Amino acid sequence: MDINDLKPITRCTVEPSGDGLVARVGDEEYLVENLPIDTEKACRVIGQLDGNRSVSDVLASDAFDDIPRAHIEAMIQSFFESGLIDKNESPDCVSGFECILELEDLQNELLYKTLYRNVFWEKCQDPSQVPLNVFYGMAIENYHFLFRESWFDSPILGFATSTESRVLMNHFFCEEYGHDELILKSLNEIGITREQIYRTVPLPETLALCNSLAHWSATDPLFFFSTMGVLEGKDLKLDSYVNAMEESGTVQEDFIKYIKSHSNINLQDAHGNLSREIFRRIPVVARSEIERMKRQTHMFIEIYDRFYTAIWEHYSTTSSLLRLVN
Numbered sequence: 001m002d003i004n005d006l007k008p009i010t011r012c013t014v015e016p017s018g019d020g021l022v023a024r025v026g027d028e029e030y031l032v033e034n035l036p037i038d039t040e041k042a043c044r045v046i047g048q049l050d051g052n053r054s055v056s057d058v059l060a061s062d063a064f065d066d067i068p069r070a071h072i073e074a075m076i077q078s079f080f081e082s083g084l085i086d087k088n089e090s091p092d093c094v095s096g097f098e099c100i101l102e103l104e105d106l107q108n109e110l111l112y113k114t115l116y117r118n119v120f121w122e123k124c125q126d127p128s129q130v131p132l133n134v135f136y137g138m139a140i141e142n143y144h145f146l147f148r149e150s151w152f153d154s155p156i157l158g159f160a161t162s163t164e165s166r167v168l169m170n171h172f173f174c175e176e177y178g179h180d181e182l183i184l185k186s187l188n189e190i191g192i193t194r195e196q197i198y199r200t201v202p203l204p205e206t207l208a209l210c211n212s213l214a215h216w217s218a219t220d221p222l223f224f225f226s227t228m229g230v231l232e233g234k235d236l237k238l239d240s241y242v243n244a245m246e247e248s249g250t251v252q253e254d255f256i257k258y259i260k261s262h263s264n265i266n267l268q269d270a271h272g273n274l275s276r277e278i279f280r281r282i283p284v285v286a287r288s289e290i291e292r293m294k295r296q297t298h299m300f301i302e303i304y305d306r307f308y309t310a311i312w313e314h315y316s317t318t319s320s321l322l323r324l325v326n
């Protein structure tokens with residue numbers, strides 16, 4: 001903020017002393033020398049900074065016309081730095097809940113521009129056009145993602161900023177634990193065993209998503225929390241993937257049922273609300289933090305978009321479902 005727009009409060013009394021002035025705070029005295037302006041006028045300026053008037057209002061007086069503005073600003077600045085004058089700036093921050101609503105606005109804008117229109121979700125609108133391997137491939141990549149969920153859910157369990165948020169996160173972790181096993185049951189139904197899936201690697205885009213989330217979870221907890229609503233399907237009333245499989249007429253019911261039960265857990269336990277519930281328990285977030293998280297949101301949505309696009313591009317063209325490492 002421009003120094004002239006501030007309404008500073010003087011924390012000291014001042015009076016001229018020789019070539020400089022003496023500033024007193026309680027029993028302490030400070031000698032200020034080499035002032036860039038006349039000592040008498042310096043004391044008058046400082047004395048008028050009462051928290052109610054801006055610096056420019058104070059300097060509007062004719063008495064200070066003959067002093068270069070830059071000199072007065074330099075003097076006030078040095079008093080800020082020594083703590084003798086308080087800037088009296090109101091902190092630029094919002095509540096955690098306002099913060100997540102603002103981030104969600106951007107998430108939604110980007111999701112509707114990219115991910116919700118990407119090839120995977122577009123094709124799911126007409127399930128008869130989706131190859132069986134794409135439905136299976138989605139389960140395989142989802143398995144890999146859930147199998148690695150502890151990479152990104154566990155670093156956050158010790159979140160110290162808010163006890164209530166930490167409790168919520170720990171509760172969520174317990175609910176999520178083992179969901180990869182549900183997907184594995186579906187894969188078992190089409191003949192893919194645990195031993196086989198252990199010998200496979202995810203698509204690079206799946207690993208990129210896992211690695212990014214693990215990085216954010218370990219280094220930027222607040223931002224990681226903001227991603228959870230998107231990952232858990234905050235806007236969904238039903239799972240379009242499950243719906244598409246059911247409507248396709250090509251996917252066996254035994255394969256769908258475990259994936260559907262996982263999807264229902266997310267819906268029934270309101271996992272999509274998790275980001276909001278966590279942020280609701282965070283009292284304040286600085287404006288600068290929100291702007292930083294907005295910049296990262298672009299990257300997160302792009303990585304998530306590529307996760308689904310890659311599933312379509314790989315599994316719609318391959319005849320072998322498993323990407324074996326040997």
Ligand SMILES: [Fe+2]
Pocket residue numbers: 176179262
């Ligand atoms: Fe889950």
Ligand SMILES: [Fe+2]
Pocket residue numbers: 176232265266271
């Ligand atoms: Fe979940």
